[in-house]
Amino acid sequence: MIDLVRLLCPYPTIDDDGKLMDGFLVTQPNVCRKCADKLCRDMSNGDTSELIMHKICAKGLSCLLVRSAFGTLTCNGILLKEHNLSCPPQLRKQIQENKIALAELQRWYQSLMTAIPVIEGQAGKNVVDAVNSLHDVTTGVSLVMRNAEAIITTLPGDTDEARIEGAPDQLKSLLKSVQLLHRRLLMPSYVTNPQSASHGQKRRTPIYKIFHRMVRLFEQLAAKKNVQIRMGGYSIATPPCYESFETIALILIDNAIKYSIFGGIVTVLVSDTLQGAVHVMVGSDGPPVPEDMRSSIFEPRVRAPRAKEFAATGSGLGLYIAKVVADAHQVKISYTCTGLNADGKIGHNVFAFDIGP
Amino acid sequence: MYWFRKKRISDLPALPFAEIKRRTKVLVIDDDPDSFPYGLMRREGYSVEHWPKVESVTPLQEGQYDIIILDIQGVATHISPDDGLAVLELIKDANPSQIVVAFSSHSFDLSKNRFWRRADDSLCKPVDLAMCKRLVDSLIESKRTPQHYWASVVAMLTQQGLTPRQIQRVEHHVASALDKRDINGVSGSLKRVVDHADTAVKVVAIGVKIAALFGL
Numbered sequence A: 001m002i003d004l005v006r007l008l009c010p011y012p013t014i015d016d017d018g019k020l021m022d023g024f025l026v027t028q029p030n031v032c033r034k035c036a037d038k039l040c041r042d043m044s045n046g047d048t049s050e051l052i053m054h055k056i057c058a059k060g061l062s063c064l065l066v067r068s069a070f071g072t073l074t075c076n077g078i079l080l081k082e083h084n085l086s087c088p089p090q091l092r093k094q095i096q097e098n099k100i101a102l103a104e105l106q107r108w109y110q111s112l113m114t115a116i117p118v119i120e121g122q123a124g125k126n127v128v129d130a131v132n133s134l135h136d137v138t139t140g141v142s143l144v145m146r147n148a149e150a151i152i153t154t155l156p157g158d159t160d161e162a163r164i165e166g167a168p169d170q171l172k173s174l175l176k177s178v179q180l181l182h183r184r185l186l187m188p189s190y191v192t193n194p195q196s197a198s199h200g201q202k203r204r205t206p207i208y209k210i211f212h213r214m215v216r217l218f219e220q221l222a223a224k225k226n227v228q229i230r231m232g233g234y235s236i237a238t239p240p241c242y243e244s245f246e247t248i249a250l251i252l253i254d255n256a257i258k259y260s261i262f263g264g265i266v267t268v269l270v271s272d273t274l275q276g277a278v279h280v281m282v283g284s285d286g287p288p289v290p291e292d293m294r295s296s297i298f299e300p301r302v303r304a305p306r307a308k309e310f311a312a313t314g315s316g317l318g319l320y321i322a323k324v325v326a327d328a329h330q331v332k333i334s335y336t337c338t339g340l341n342a343d344g345k346i347g348h349n350v351f352a353f354d355i356g357p
Numbered sequence B: 001m002y003w004f005r006k007k008r009i010s011d012l013p014a015l016p017f018a019e020i021k022r023r024t025k026v027l028v029i030d031d032d033p034d035s036f037p038y039g040l041m042r043r044e045g046y047s048v049e050h051w052p053k054v055e056s057v058t059p060l061q062e063g064q065y066d067i068i069i070l071d072i073q074g075v076a077t078h079i080s081p082d083d084g085l086a087v088l089e090l091i092k093d094a095n096p097s098q099i100v101v102a103f104s105s106h107s108f109d110l111s112k113n114r115f116w117r118r119a120d121d122s123l124c125k126p127v128d129l130a131m132c133k134r135l136v137d138s139l140i141e142s143k144r145t146p147q148h149y150w151a152s153v154v155a156m157l158t159q160q161g162l163t164p165r166q167i168q169r170v171e172h173h174v175a176s177a178l179d180k181r182d183i184n185g186v187s188g189s190l191k192r193v194v195d196h197a198d199t200a201v202k203v204v205a206i207g208v209k210i211a212a213l214f215g216l
Helices: A002-007 A030-034 A089-094 A102-132 A134-154 A160-165 A169-185 A187-192 A194-198 A207-224 A243-258 A291-296 A305-310 A318-328 B017-023 B038-043 B084-094 B110-118 B129-142 B146-159 B164-179 B183-193 B197-213
Strands: A052-056 A062-068 A071-080 A228-232 A265-272 A278-286 A334-338 A347-355 B025-029 B047-051 B067-071 B099-104 B121-124
Touching: A002 A071, A002 A102, A030 A071, A030 A089, A052 A102, A062 A102, A071 A102, A134 A160, A134 A169, A134 B038, A169 A187, A169 A207, A169 A243, A187 A194, A187 A243, A187 A318, A194 A243, A194 A318, A194 B110, A207 A228, A207 A243, A207 A265, A207 A278, A243 A265, A243 A278, A243 A318, A243 A347, B017 B129, B038 B047, B038 B129, B067 B084, B084 B099, B084 B110, B099 B110, B099 B129, B121 B129, B146 B164, B146 B197, B164 B183, B164 B197, B183 B197
Parallel strands: A228 A265, B025 B047, B025 B067, B067 B099, B099 B121
Antiparallel strands: A052 A062, A062 A071, A265 A278, A278 A347, A334 A347
């Protein structure tokens, strides 16, 4: 939201990284463009006010820190008429157009504070409307699930797993597709309402079984890409997890297949640690995430450029959803890339985490 | 020493899981007849009933069902514009020990978070048989216990002004009656200490639930 506030700001602004941006009315003065120090970012010695903080930078220009519920914004390169009398006359002349009155800024701030909740409300409503339309899909999937379950019960076997295991291949594939669709339908909630990842009660969850089941569901998709999935490790631990936990398995395995080289191998390793936790590792050979993007791959809509070449489709939300669910479980997913090939275009990508005890 | 200690409810052996599962009455309130695997759950030995709408709140508040799986939308617009959420609050306000599961496809909606938080557990649509079994089994293990219901009784008795020592004495009487398989003794011990008639009815109803977990 702070990016939107910056775009709507009539005055020049500077972000935390020192990147300058013109306002839609007032542009960055040359003195700021040339300034190497960019000390205006540090407002620690500014005149404290509740919402707008004023400081005069080393060059003699005014900087303002504007606080709002949507974040803080630093306006730089302006001359506040009433508060900045120390600006050298030469510079004062140069930046005639950047002279503003505090009252003007306060007026803009007030109107922004009124407008943003309206924009936010509308945006939220649009999201809810869009996701609401999934309700009919959910109803349809429920119906398919009931029919699939009815078919399973007619098969020979003592348990559901045994019945599915003994089913004809085509029926097995159909059931797996339905189960995969069912699990994917639960994912949009974690984007619109991250709290939903911790709805319900935590239950003892066999992590190995969850990943094994997911591997089985993805076997058919992997085969289409001539990718093999190998599952290894040994785990009997059952740390308490929310129902959402399964989504992490789905996303990590799905991504590993999606971004694996043709004919590659996806390895899934689930093993108990001496400390009583469960260590999970999903690895595959594919395009590495560039060093400068590694800290942001769990942010929404972030996709590495080479990832787009490997899989054209993708919203860049998968790892973000995995992070939302991992956060709900106080788990941190790590990413490492080793064994880069000669041209640095393919490496062994590993996503790993520990859960419990 | 154990033999000098006053008998407590947790000292008595409750029915085994399979028996409690067989006796647990599950009610699903949902306008969509296909959202829950009713037939399969019954085949698996669960006692499941279905209401497409909330017919009356009274049986839900009185604890006639052990687990209520409640949809959020289209089940109680005739009761309140808040629909399922209002029903959940009516049940929980009247009977905090009643196990209610929030059942909806609206987990994406931030405005409904109150519904998910107030419930004992949640089930997000669409659901499959395995998810439903896992949920009901874990609720039977964690909440269909004498300790869960007794905690509600303790809260009500505390509100009535009873001291911890007095409550301990009541627990001893109830545990002794349960041990003697005397259901009237259970009701009598609880009724005796509550002045307010409404609270007495509620406390006795929970007492009956506890007795049921011991096969009475």
